[in-house]
Each structure stands twice: as C-alpha cells, then as structure tokens.
Amino acid sequence: MGVFRRDKSPATNTPQRGIRASNPVANTLPANSVFLKPVPNAAPSAPYNAPRALTAAAAQLKIGDKSEAEQFKNRRAAASSAWQSEAWEYYDAIGEIKYAFNLVASVVSRIRLYPAVVSNPAESPSPIRNVEAFDQRIVAAAERALARLDSAYGGQAGLLKDAALNLQVTGECYLSQIPQRPSDGTPESWDIRSVDEITVDSRANVVISPRRELKTAGGGTQKGVYVLPKGAFIGRIWKAHPRFSEEADSSMRGILDLCAELLLLNRTFRATARSRLNAGALYLPDGLSVAANPDPDFPYTDADGIYDGPTPEELEDEFEDQLMDAMTTPIKDEDSASAVVPLIIRGPAELGDKIKQFKFERSFDPALAQRADRVLERILQGLDVPKDIVTGLANVKYSNALQIDEALYKAHIEPLMLLIADALTVVYLRPYLLANGFTEPEVERIVVWYDPSQVATRNDRAADADSGFEKMAVSFETWRRAHGFSEAEAPSPTEVALRLLVEKGMITPELTEAMLGVVAPDVMEKIRASAQAAQPTPAVPGLDQMLQGGPPPEGGEAPPAPEEAPPGLAEPGVTEESAPVPPTEEVAPPQPIAPSDATPPGLAEPTQ
Numbered sequence: 186m187g188v189f190r191r192d193k194s195p196a197t198n199t200p201q202r203g204i205r206a207s208n209p210v211a212n213t214l215p216a217n218s219v220f221l222k223p224v225p226n227a228a229p230s231a232p233y234n235a236p237r238a239l240t241a242a243a244a245q246l247k248i249g250d251k252s253e254a255e256q257f258k259n260r261r262a263a264a265s266s267a268w269q270s271e272a273w274e275y276y277d278a279i280g281e282i283k284y285a286f287n288l289v290a291s292v293v294s295r296i297r298l299y300p301a302v303v304s305n306p307a308e309s310p311s312p313i314r315n316v317e318a319f320d321q322r323i324v325a326a327a328e329r330a331l332a333r334l335d336s337a338y339g340g341q342a343g344l345l346k347d348a349a350l351n352l353q354v355t356g357e358c359y360l361s362q363i364p365q366r367p368s369d370g371t372p373e374s375w376d377i378r379s380v381d382e383i384t385v386d387s388r389a390n391v392v393i394s395p396r397r398e399l400k401t402a403g404g405g406t407q408k409g410v411y412v413l414p415k416g417a418f419i420g421r422i423w424k425a426h427p428r429f430s431e432e433a434d435s436s437m438r439g440i441l442d443l444c445a446e447l448l449l450l451n452r453t454f455r456a457t458a459r460s461r462l463n464a465g466a467l468y469l470p471d472g473l474s475v476a477a478n479p480d481p482d483f484p485y486t487d488a489d490g491i492y493d494g495p496t497p498e499e500l501e502d503e504f505e506d507q508l509m510d511a512m513t514t515p516i517k518d519e520d521s522a523s524a525v526v527p528l529i530i531r532g533p534a535e536l537g538d539k540i541k542q543f544k545f546e547r548s549f550d551p552a553l554a555q556r557a558d559r560v561l562e563r564i565l566q567g568l569d570v571p572k573d574i575v576t577g578l579a580n581v582k583y584s585n586a587l588q589i590d591e592a593l594y595k596a597h598i599e600p601l602m603l604l605i606a607d608a609l610t611v612v613y614l615r616p617y618l619l620a621n622g623f624t625e626p627e628v629e630r631i632v633v634w635y636d637p638s639q640v641a642t643r644n645d646r647a648a649d650a651d652s653g654f655e656k657m658a659v660s661f662e663t664w665r666r667a668h669g670f671s672e673a674e675a676p677s678p679t680e681v682a683l684r685l686l687v688e689k690g691m692i693t694p695e696l697t698e699a700m701l702g703v704v705a706p707d708v709m710e711k712i713r714a715s716a717q718a719a720q721p722t723p724a725v726p727g728l729d730q731m732l733q734g735g736p737p738p739e740g741g742e743a744p745p746a747p748e749e750a751p752p753g754l755a756e757p758g759v760t761e762e763s764a765p766v767p768p769t770e771e772v773a774p775p776q777p778i779a780p781s782d783a784t785p786p787g788l789a790e791p792t793q
Contacts, residue, residue, distance in 0.1 A: 227637065227638040227639070227640065228594045228598075228599075228637040228638075228640040229309070229637070230309045230634065230635055230636065230637055231309065231599055231603065232306065232307050232308050232309055233303050233306045233307075233308070233309065233310050233632070234306040234307060235599075235603065237600065237603055237604070237607070238596075238600040239424050239600045239601065239603070239604045240424065240425040240427070240430075240604075241422070241424070241425070241603070241604040241605075241607040241608040241611075242422075242423050242424075242425040242430065242608070243420060243421065243422045243423075243607075243608040243609075243611045243612035244420065244421050244612065245418065245419070245420045245421075245612055245616070246359075246391065246419045246420065246421060248389070248390065248391050248413055248414075248415055248417065248419065249388075249389050249390065249415050250389055251389050253389070254385040254389035257385045258385055260431075261380070261384075265429070265432050266380070266432075266433075268437075268438055268441060269354075269355040269356075269357065269380050269381075269433070270381060271441055272354050272355055272435070272437040272438070272441065273354060273355065273379070273381065275437070275441065275444040275445075275448075276354050276437070278444075278448060279444060279447065279448070279564070281561065281564070281565060281575055282437075282444075282564070282568065284575060285565070285568050285570040285574070285575045286349075286350055286353045286354060286568075286570070287350070288570065288574060288575075289349060289353060289569075289570055289593075289597055289598065289601065290345075290346045290347075290349040290350045290353070291346065292593070292594075292598050292640055293345050293346060293348075293349040293598060293601060293602060293605075294339075294342040294343070294345050294346035294349075295342070295637075295639045295640055296345060296598075296602055296635045296636065296637050296639070296640060297341070297635065297636045297639070298331055298334070298341060298345070298606070298609070298633055298634070298635055298636075299312055299313075299328075299331060299633075299634060299635075299636060300312070300313045300324075300327035300328055300330070300331050300614065300631060300632075300633065300634075301313055301631070301632055301633070301634035302316045302319065302630055302631055302632070303630055303632060304316070309634070310632055310634045312634075313327050313328070313631060314328070319627075320627075323618065323623050323627055323628075323631070326617075326618055326621050326623070327614065327618065327631055330613070330614055330617045330618070331614070331633065333373070333375065334375050334609075334613075335373075335374065335375060336374060336375055336376045336377070337363070337374040337376060338376060344375065344376065344377055345605065347376070347377035348360075348377045348422070348605055349601055349605070351377060351379050351380075352422070352423075352424055352435070352601065352604065352605070353435060353436070353437075353569060353601075354435060354437055355379070355380055355433060355435055355437070356423055356424040356426075356433035356434045356435035356438070357380050357421070357422070357423040357424070357433035358377050358378065358379060358380070358421075358422050358423070359377070359378040359379075359380070359382075359383050359419055359420065359421055359422070360375065360376075360377060360378075360418075360419065360420045360422060360609075360612065360613065361375070361376055361377075361378050361383070361391075361393065361413065361417070361418070361419045362374075362375055362413075362417045362418040362419065363375075363376065363411070363413075363417070364414060364416070364417055378393060380433075381394075381397075382394055382395060383419070386412075390412050390413070391412070391413040391417075391419055392410050392411070392412050392413075393410065393411045393412075393413065394409075394410050395409070395410075395411070396409060418613075420612040420613065421612075422605075422608040422609075422612065424604060435569075436567060436568050436569040437568075439567055440563070440564050440567040440568070443560050443563050443564050443567070444564060446560050447557060447560045447561060447564065450553060450556065450557040450560065451557070453553060454549070454553070454554075454557075456547075457546075457547045457548075457549055460545065460546050460547050464544075465542055465543050465544035465545050465546070466542070466543040466545075467540075467541075467542050467543075468539070468540065468541040468542070468543065469508075469540055470532075470536045470539045470540070472532050472533055472536055473504060473530050473531070473532035473536060474503075474504050474530070474531050474532065475503075475504055475507045475508070475528065475529065475530060475531070507528075508528065510523075511523050511528040569597055570593070570597055571592055571593055571596070571597070574593055594637075594640060598637075598640065599637075602635045602637070605635075606632065606633045606634055606635050607632075607633075609633040610631075610632045610633045613633075614631065614632070614633050615628050615629075615631065618631065646667045647667050647668050649667070650663060650664045650667030650668065651664075661675065679703070683700065683704070686700065
C-alpha cells in the first residue's frame with residue numbers, strides 16, 4: 186500500500202528531516218542523446234548547478250509517531266505559522282493577488298516532470314532512458330515512480346499547479362498519498378494539500394479535511410474527513426526561510442499589512458457608496474395637496490349621505506400616498522406616465538419655498554483613493570510576479586513587451602520549478618528507489634527534472650521564423666508551423682520550379698513554349714493544330730518528334746540524308762558561300778596578246 190514498504194531499514198524508511206535539496210552532483214556520465222525534439226522558442230531547462238533563488242526543503246512525516254505528531258502540532262500552533270491562514274484570506278479577497286499567482290501556476294502546470302541523470306553539473310540533466318550505462322531495472326523503476334504522481338485533481342499538471350499555488354501563497358504544502366481502495370474502486374491518488382487541510386489527532390493520525398467546516402481539533406470523527414492509513418505516504422515541502430530553515434517563507438509574508446490596509450480602504454469606499462444610496466429626507470409643509478379632482482367614492486362622513494369633504498388629516502394622508510405613488514411607480518413600471526409627467530402640487534405660494542430635501546450621504550475623499558492606488562502598487566511590487574504581467578501591457582512599449590515573458594520564466598517560473606524538482610527528488614524519488622532495493626551509489630545521481638518545452642518565452646515566433654528562414658537556419662516545415670500553416674498547404678515541386686523559373690530564370694521563346702506545354706498542354710495542342718492547318722503543305726508526320734532527337738514513328742520513312750558537301754566544305758554548318766577563301770599572291774594584270782596562228786599547248790581544239 187505504502188510507497189516505502191519494501192525497505193524496512195531505518196536509513197531509507199525515515200529520510201533525514203530538513204534535507205536541503207540544492208547540492209549539485211559532481212559525478213559525470215558519458216554524453217547522451219536528446220530527450221525530446223526541441224520546440225522553437227521554447228524555454229530551456231536550467232543546468233543542474235544553476236543558483237537556487239529559492240531554497241527547497243522536504244521531509245517525510247511518520248504517521249502514528251507520537252513525537253512527530255507533537256512537533257507537527259507545535260509548529261502549526263506557533264506564531265511563526267499564523268500568517269499562513271491570513272495569507273490565504275488575502276489571496277481570496279484581493280483579485281490582483283489571485284490573478285498573479287494563478288498565472289504563474291498555470292504556466293507551471295504546462296511543464297512535465299521526468300526522471301533524469303546528472304551527466305555534467307554545468308548542463309541540464311539527461312533523461313534516464315537515454316543513458317546506456319544504467320541498468321534497465323532502475324530506469325523502469327524511476328519512470329514508474331514519476332508515473333505514479335497522478336493527482337485526482339488534474340493529473341500531474343494539476344499536482345504541479347497546486348504545488349505552485351501553495352508555495353507562492355504560504356511557502357509550504359504537503360504531498361499526500363491516498364492509497365487505492367479496492368472496496369469501492371477508488372484508484373491511487375497523489376495530491377497536494379495545503380497547510381490548513383492537514384491536521385493530526387490525539388492518536389497521531391494524519392487527518393485530511395477537504396472543507397473548511399470539517400477542520401476541527403478533534404480529528405477524523407466527522408463525516409467527510411479522511412484519515413490516512415499507517416502505510417500511506419505524506420511529505421512536507423516548503424520554501425525554507427533564510428533565518429529559520431524549519432519555517433516557511435513566501436512573498437506574501439512581507440505584504441500582509443498592506444493587504445489589510447487595502448481591504449480597510451475598500452470597506453470605507455463601499456460604506457460611502459452605500460450611504461449615497463440613501464435618498465435622505467424630504468420636508469413638506471402642511472397645506473399642500475395634489476392637483477386632482479376629489480374622489481366621488483370617498484367615504485361619507487354622516488349617516489344622512491351628505492358629503493362634507495375629507496378632513497384635514499385625511500387630506501394629508503392622501504397627499505403623502507399620492508406623492509409616494511408618483512415616486513415609486515416609475516421604478517415598477519417604466520412605461521408609466523409618472524416617469525415623464527411631473528406631479529402637480531397645489532397650495533399657498535409661501536409654502537413652496539419651504540419644501541426642502543436633506544441628504545445624509547458621505548462624500549468620497551480623493552486622498553483615500555490615491556492612498557488605495559499606492560497601496561495596491563506596493564502589493565504588486567512585493568509579489569513574486571512581474572507587476573507588468575498583472576497590470577497588463579497598457580503602459581509598456583512594444584520593444585519591452587517581448588522581454589516580459591522571458592523575465593517571467595527566468596525570474597519566477599524557473600526558480601519555482603527548481604524548488605519543486607529538488608524537493609520531489611529528496612522526499613519521494615530517491616527514497617522510493619532505495620526502498621525497492623537499489624544501492625545508494627546508483628540512486629544518488631538520479632533526480633527529478635522538468636521539461637519546459639511547452640513554455641514559450643517569446644511572443645513573436647513568426648518574426649523569428651522569418652529571420653531564421655532567410656538565414657537558412659530553419660526548414661520550410663518550421664516556418665509554416667510558426668505562421669500557423671499546415672503541411673497540406675505546402676507548394677508542389679512543379680509549382681516551386683515554375684516560381685524559380687519566373688523569378689530567377691531568363692524567359693526565352695523556347696522556354697516559354699516548354700512552360701506553356703507543361704501548364705496548359707491543351708492550349709499548346711490547339712496552337713500547333715492551327716499552325717499546321719495554315720501551312721500550304723502538310724507537315725511530315727512525326728516531324729516534331731524527330732526534330733527533338735527521337736526515333737521516327739513506326740511505319741514512317743526517315744528523312745533523306747543530306748548530300749555530300751564538296752571537298753573542302755565537309756565541316757558541318759559550312760556552305761560554299763561561307764567557305765574561307767585561301768589568300769592568293771598578287772598577280773599582274775594580263776597583257777594583251779597579239780594575234781598569232783600558234784595556239785598554246787593543251788588548248789587546241791580537237792579536230793573533226
């Protein structure tokens with residue numbers, strides 16, 4: 186049933202009280218692979234030896250131990266712990282405080298825990314599954330231990346959110362195990378409990394009171410409370426005070442007086458506003474009446490049936506009733522004529538100036554309003570959350586707005602996660618592994634670590650993706666994901682080629698014809714048909730195919746071979762007209778020859 190039932194040795198069954206979980210591991214291991222695929226603009230986890238702004242402390246409580254129960258009661262009854270209940274009251278009463286702490290807790294809930302090994306203290310611990318030097322048994326046991334941290338209030342994300350809220354408000358919380366109950370089918374649950382939910386009865390039993398009205402000094406006698414069995418686990422996690430390490434500390438402890446002053450000012454404003462709702466008093470002198478005809482059904486005053494008119498007392502009562510009706514009827518019926526038609530009153534002229542209204546309201550003091558604003562500003566400055574996050578970005582320039590998320594993570598989210606990871610390592614994971622038979626040297630290098638890949642620290646991921654894409658640092662897929670496009674919207678290879686040809690290439694007639702043949706083959710076929718119809722002689726079938734270097738079509742004749750070029754002009758592409766003429770020597774112009782009967786040799790005409 187319990188998480189540490191296998192190991193009965195005192196060294197492992199009773200962790201040392203008040204262990205500080207901030208000592209880096211000096212051992213190193215071989216390099217290992219990456220645990221998760223990096224997410225663009227995701228917040229990285231800190232190295233293991235990063236300075237701890239918040240000092241974590243954790244200890245397991247022994248259920249049924251009389252001395253342990255006595256120490257618990259003394260700690261809860263001490264004046265040093267009285268401020269925690271007051272801090273919860275101000276958390277519920279002041280909306281700005283609740284918004285700030287819930288904002289941080291919501292970010293923490295998106296972080297995932299996993300068992301890791303410290304390879305190099307100057308780097309982030311590596312996931313235990315990626316370290317080949319470890320035995321697979323201890324790897325499986327560590328992963329099972331983290332998988333068991335499943336809360337009934339939202340799983341592991343809900344557990345982290347509750348832990349972050351409690352550590353911010355009171356600086357202290359309890360990790361409690363509700364064992365599985367086969368009788369009613371209730372599964373095992375690991376939950377974070379506040380300091381007001383945990384009590385110890387007279388028999389040293391730990392009692393969980395989930396509602397305010399169930400919290401009594403008598404313990405688990407009322408219906409609705411839950412008494413932890415002897416074999417269950419409960420551990421205290423707290424943010425150690427720098428002066429007294431056994432006491433809890435939080436940013437709320439220093440602003441309790443300011444919270445009380447702000448609530449007092451708010452009550453003053455509320456009382457002033459409520460007093461203004463009083464309509465005051467209206468003074469009406471005697472002798473006034475409503476300008477209306479007398480009621481014919483008014484009761485007669487004598488038995489003879491003679492109407493003598495209403496008495497003065499009756500007139501006054503009737504005037505007051507009609508005046509009240511004229512004032513209240515528009516409230517009940519907005520369509521009534523009394524809402525727009527004034528009430529006409531008759532009486533002596535000298536009585537008109539004597540109608541007066543007296544108001545008992547209190548006016549707002551501008552100094553109190555300024556003081557309330559100043560107190561609220563000091564409260565927001567004292568919280569462990571950036572003030573600009575709580576008040577919004579109305580007064581923040583855009584150039585500074587990008588740094589707010591990163592400041593929130595580095596200064597507030599990361600220290601809180603280091604505290605939670607260190608505390609769970611000391612109070613839960615390592616005792617769990619020791620209780621399951623593993624040795625101290627094997628366990629001392631295993632820690633609980635966190636994966637903040639789902640927490641982004643930059644707002645403008647699209648701009649970062651553009652810059653990285655231009656520098657060829659990110660892929661097309663990353664760019665589309667940063668801009669919100671899916672892979673189905675990616676261009677086809679043909680479209681990419683056409684875009685490159687249009688933007689980068691030289692468009693020639695041949696290239697234009699080839700592109701049109703790919704994009705619009707039907708149009709190009711019609712153009713070719715029209716061109717062939719306009720020719721006087723039909724084109725040779727398969728001419729286009731042969732011009733492109735292909736074989737002649739089946740059944741067709743090959744084109745005639747070209748005639749041999751004359752000697753000396755056999756080079757391809759050289760014609761007779763363009764053949765080079767060899768240079769000749771200058772020859773004297775021919776001289777006239779005298780006629781003679783002699784004929785030069787070789788030129789004689791053949792005889793008949």
